[in-house]
Amino acid sequence: MHQTHLFPRIRHHVAACINGYVALPDLDTFIVPPALGDRAGVLGALALAEEVVPWP
Structure with missing residues (x-):
């Protein structure tokens, strides 16, 4: 996410989608x-894979 200018828009969208139904x-x-x-x-992905197949 090198597009840091998108974070305020993402935060606004998340808050709008939640619409006060849960505490944020x-x-x-x-x-x-x-x-x-x-x-x-x-x-x-590697961390998840290691949970399924432990590294020797």
Whole structure:
């Protein structure tokens, strides 16, 4: 998510979709760029795969 200008729009859309049905955390700190950067998806997939098939 190098398109940081999209985060305010995403937060607004999430808040609109929830429409007050549930309490939301502070969306400015909840919806943020991935801490692992561009590798977040790959590392997340590896973590899930390791849960299914443990590394020897």
